Amino acid sequence: MTKGVYKVLLIDQNSSDISLFQKVFSEIQPTTFNFIFKFEKNLKSSLTYLTQNKVDIIFLDLIFSNLTRLEIIRKVREVAIETPIIVLTQTDDEILGHELLQQGAQDYLVKTNIHSKMLSRTILHSIEKNRLEESLRLQSQIVTHMAEGVCFIRARDAMVVYANSTFESMFGYFSGELFNKPLSILYAPSFEKSAQAQAQETIRQLKKTGKWNGEVHHLKKDESSFWCQANISTFEHPEYGLIWVGVFTDITKRKMAEETLIRTTSELQAIFHAFPDLYFRLNEDGTILDYHAGQSKNLFLSSKDFLGQRLQDILPNKIENQFKQMISLAHQKKEMGSLEYSLNLQNEENFFEARILPLLKDQVLVIVRNITERKKLEKIKDEFISTVSHELRTPLSIIKEAINSLKDELLGPLNTEQKETVDIANRNAYRLSRIINDILDLSKLQSGKITIHPFAVNIAQLLKEATQSFQTIASNKHIQIDIELSEVIPSLICDGNLIERVLGNLLDNAIRFSKSHILIKAVLIQQGHRTLDKKNQKSNSNNSNFIQISVIDDGPGIDKKEVEHLFEKFHQIHRPVGGAGYKGTGLGLAISKEIIELHQGKIWVESTLRKGSQFHFSLPVTLGE
Amino acid sequence: MTTQHFKILLIEDEEDLSKLLLLRFRKAGFEVESANNGKTGLEKAFSFHPDLILLDVIMPGMDGWQVCEKIKRNPDLAQTHVVMVTAAPSAELEEKAKSLGADGIIFKPFEHQELMNLVSKLIEKKKTS
Numbered sequence: 036m037t038k039g040v041y042k043v044l045l046i047d048q049n050s051s052d053i054s055l056f057q058k059v060f061s062e063i064q065p066t067t068f069n070f071i072f073k074f075e076k077n078l079k080s081s082l083t084y085l086t087q088n089k090v091d092i093i094f095l096d097l098i099f100s101n102l103t104r105l106e107i108i109r110k111v112r113e114v115a116i117e118t119p120i121i122v123l124t125q126t127d128d129e130i131l132g133h134e135l136l137q138q139g140a141q142d143y144l145v146k147t148n149i150h151s152k153m154l155s156r157t158i159l160h161s162i163e164k165n166r167l168e169e170s171l172r173l174q175s176q177i178v179t180h181m182a183e184g185v186c187f188i189r190a191r192d193a194m195v196v197y198a199n200s201t202f203e204s205m206f207g208y209f210s211g212e213l214f215n216k217p218l219s220i221l222y223a224p225s226f227e228k229s230a231q232a233q234a235q236e237t238i239r240q241l242k243k244t245g246k247w248n249g250e251v252h253h254l255k256k257d258e259s260s261f262w263c264q265a266n267i268s269t270f271e272h273p274e275y276g277l278i279w280v281g282v283f284t285d286i287t288k289r290k291m292a293e294e295t296l297i298r299t300t301s302e303l304q305a306i307f308h309a310f311p312d313l314y315f316r317l318n319e320d321g322t323i324l325d326y327h328a329g330q331s332k333n334l335f336l337s338s339k340d341f342l343g344q345r346l347q348d349i350l351p352n353k354i355e356n357q358f359k360q361m362i363s364l365a366h367q368k369k370e371m372g373s374l375e376y377s378l379n380l381q382n383e384e385n386f387f388e389a390r391i392l393p394l395l396k397d398q399v400l401v402i403v404r405n406i407t408e409r410k411k412l413e414k415i416k417d418e419f420i421s422t423v424s425h426e427l428r429t430p431l432s433i434i435k436e437a438i439n440s441l442k443d444e445l446l447g448p449l450n451t452e453q454k455e456t457v458d459i460a461n462r463n464a465y466r467l468s469r470i471i472n473d474i475l476d477l478s479k480l481q482s483g484k485i486t487i488h489p490f491a492v493n494i495a496q497l498l499k500e501a502t503q504s505f506q507t508i509a510s511n512k513h514i515q516i517d518i519e520l521s522e523v524i525p526s527l528i529c530d531g532n533l534i535e536r537v538l539g540n541l542l543d544n545a546i547r548f549s550k551s552h553i554l555i556k557a558v559l560i561q562q563g564h565r566t567l568d569k570k571n572q573k574s575n576s577n578n579s580n581f582i583q584i585s586v587i588d589d590g591p592g593i594d595k596k597e598v599e600h601l602f603e604k605f606h607q608i609h610r611p612v613g614g615a616g617y618k619g620t621g622l623g624l625a626i627s628k629e630i631i632e633l634h635q636g637k638i639w640v641e642s643t644l645r646k647g648s649q650f651h652f653s654l655p656v657t658l659g660e
Numbered sequence: 661m662t663t664q665h666f667k668i669l670l671i672e673d674e675e676d677l678s679k680l681l682l683l684r685f686r687k688a689g690f691e692v693e694s695a696n697n698g699k700t701g702l703e704k705a706f707s708f709h710p711d712l713i714l715l716d717v718i719m720p721g722m723d724g725w726q727v728c729e730k731i732k733r734n735p736d737l738a739q740t741h742v743v744m745v746t747a748a749p750s751a752e753l754e755e756k757a758k759s760l761g762a763d764g765i766i767f768k769p770f771e772h773q774e775l776m777n778l779v780s781k782l783i784e785k786k787k788t789s
Contacts, residue, residue: 432768435769
């Protein structure tokens with residue numbers, strides 16, 4: 036519709052009516068409004084016209100043969116749903132006029148009373164009225180279909196008089212079911228307040244201020260409850276008088292997320308508080324963004340001394356570099372890294388363990404624990420072990436020397452029983468010295484006091500040499516030892532002496548438990564294709580080839596329960612009845628594990644009861660830095 | 661192995677061990693003397709002129725390291741083989757023994773055969789030098 040230009044259609048059989056209208060329109064000042072006037076004498080053709088054209092107003096005469104007034108209005112309304120219809124009547128009959136309005140006409144005019152001024156006023160009035168009605172209809176539709184729940188509550192008795200479909204489904208009611216239900220049925224009773232009391236409270240506030248908004252725990256028809264954000268305001272309704280209009284949004288999910296967040300946050304805070312650790316959040320260049328200390332006594336610096344500072348400002352250069360390496364490694368590998376360092380604080384050497392976890396956006400979480408006490412204890416333990424084993428050595432060597440003097444018959448010949456007794460003493464002195472050596476070695480390995488001296492080792496030779504020293508004892512027990520090598524085995528960069536010791540430990544065990552056969556196998560495992568990530572490729576490409584060495588026996592196998600503890604200190608497998616001639620120290624596997632891990636390798640066991648055990652270890656072909 | 665005219669001096673504060681080693685070496689045909697501290701040991705070295713000294717590291721008073729240094733620095737004794745005996749097996753001690761000019765180191769509790777092998781090796785060395 037162009038503003039100021041209105042298309043008018045007259046549907047009338049009567050020629051005199053038409054000329055009257057034409058006359059009246061010609062008298063209307065074209066400057067104020069422009070009317071495009073068209074008439075149709077035939078009802079049918081006008082209906083066709085209306086289906087194809089849009090007009091702004093229809094004047095309709097109701098005198099058409101064989102149709103009632105109602106039928107005529109309905110037919111026109113069908114093809115011009117939104118267009119105002121003004122009916123022309125012969126007489127000014129109020130009862131008839133009212134009836135026509137009810138049947139869908141916007142207005143009526145008495146033919147005898149038509150003149151230009153009145154006609155244009157009627158046209159404009161009808162168009163405006165129709166427009167208002169249209170927008171009301173639209174608004175009502177919007178309310179009905181809004182994503183928010185809307186309801187009207189009659190203030191007089193606090194009854195629901197309207198609820199849109201969203202509101203109904205939100206509360207689980209059928210369409211129209213809430214009409215004339217009290218407001219209070221929508222509230223979920225809480226421990227402190229009944230539904231009625233809650234509704235009364237809201238009503239009191241609405242009466243006082245005309246408004247209410249907040250979060251409410253509501254009740255559905257099925258008595259389940261949910262959380263709503265409600266905004267209620269007061270309006271005057273033509274039919275119901277004063278009403279409260281509420282707009283409701285379901286916030287159950289948000290509320291639940293909030294509750295979970297609050298709960299987990301408070302749990303985390305409790306945990307933070309209980310742990311002695313310090314937590315720092317750093318960005319990629321090592322600036323401390325945030326910290327958390329469960330107990331402030333754990334902090335050596337006050338927060339203002341390190342917040343916003345960079346690691347290089349608060350840590351010695353060497354440690355800061357280690358941190359930087361670990362941080363970039365943590366980001367690259369997307370996994371936690373850890374680092375131990377010591378700082379001289381308050382004239383005392385303090386040891387710390389930092390665990391570094393990658394976070395989003397290139398940030399890291401650094402968890403720092405003061406491990407000074409632990410280190411002190413470890414030191415005491417190491418010193419104790421070393422002192423004790425040293426102190427044991429001298430008397431043991433004297434015992435051995437004394438036994439050997441007897442054994443070698445330096446003091447005169449021995450009879451058979453004497454010889455056997457001396458042998459027993461000798462065997463156990465030997466065993467004791469092995470235990471002492473193993474304890475000391477394990478302690479050194481665990482405290483990091485043994486450094487490896489890597490050199491290129493020929494695997495075939497290594498296996499051969501390790502086997503040679505066991506050949507005699509194996510053949511005494513009628514055990515055959517075979518060595519099997521896969522096609523090409525590169526030399527291995529490792530500490531040959533330590534790796535030979537591992538092999539020795541495994542062979543020693545195998546010989547003790549084997550029935551008749553031991554197989555030693557070495558294979559090359561290429562895993563170069565495993566990494567796809569470009570970032571990781573760099574760090575892994577050198578290390579992705581492994582040599583796996585296996586010692587396979589045909590002994591009784593190891594129970595699953597024992598396998599877990601096999602690499603722990605002093606763990607001895609239950610030996611078969613009538614089994615091995617000498618016991619182990621219970622430290623061989625623990626030592627082997629330390630040695631292999633020092634080489635960045637892995638050691639593990641596969642075992643089947645009554646079939647035998649396979650001890651494997653794998654080592655990177657080239658050692659990483 | 662020819663043991664005749666090969667003289668061994670034991671400097672060892674553990675007298676039980678000295679006694680057993682004395683017995684063993686004598687039975688094996690060596691000429692053996694012993695001392696139970698560094699000072700007497702050093703004096704005996706000058707008077708006895710041994711071919712080999714088995715020298716305990718940890719002793720009251722002058723310890724084995726000091727004795728070794730003195731022996732190796734003295735032109736009269738420098739040719740004497742010195743084998744250090746200690747209860748603390750470690751690579752550092754091996755290094756230290758080497759740097760002080762000792763000809764070997766053996767760790768307690770040693771296997772009897774281990775000691776005898778070392779001794780006969782040094783006899784061979786002495787012969788060829």
